[in-house]
Amino acid sequence: MACPWIPTALSAPLMPMKLTVAERLNLLKFVCSFVWTDLKVTQTERDLVMRIVGHLRLTEEEAKQVAMWLKVPPPIDEIDPTAVPKEHRELFLQAAEMAIKADGRVVPAERDAMALFRDLLTD
Numbered sequence: 001m002a003c004p005w006i007p008t009a010l011s012a013p014l015m016p017m018k019l020t021v022a023e024r025l026n027l028l029k030f031v032c033s034f035v036w037t038d039l040k041v042t043q044t045e046r047d048l049v050m051r052i053v054g055h056l057r058l059t060e061e062e063a064k065q066v067a068m069w070l071k072v073p074p075p076i077d078e079i080d081p082t083a084v085p086k087e088h089r090e091l092f093l094q095a096a097e098m099a100i101k102a103d104g105r106v107v108p109a110e111r112d113a114m115a116l117f118r119d120l121l122t123d
Contacts, residue, residue: 023088024056025065030092032069033079034099034117037110041070048102052095081120089121
């Protein structure tokens with residue numbers, strides 16, 4: 001079932017059964033790192049992330065971890081684009097792009113981070 005807040009391209013790939021628990025958490029870790037790119041997390045970005053959490057049916061404990069990443073960015077050494085499996089790269093790119101656009105503006109730091117992320121995933 002498609003969700004109105006997720007672009008059509010993401011609706012099917014975000015289905016929980018397509019990703020393991022670890023992969024879902026990794027996806028949210030990347031999304032959270034992207035919402036932190038401009039050094040602040042807006043309510044719109046929080047709402048987007050938590051809707052993804054609900055759509056992916058994370059447990060309460062997993063949702064708490066994601067909420068912590070919205071308060072304090074995930075450790076940079078845990079964010080490794082080259083470790084994203086090839087079959088999930090398009091999903092991660094689309095989710096990252098959603099995250100940087102969530103607040104209605106894309107600052108240069110977000111644009112640069114997205115370009116680097118895309119370069120690392122499309123090798």
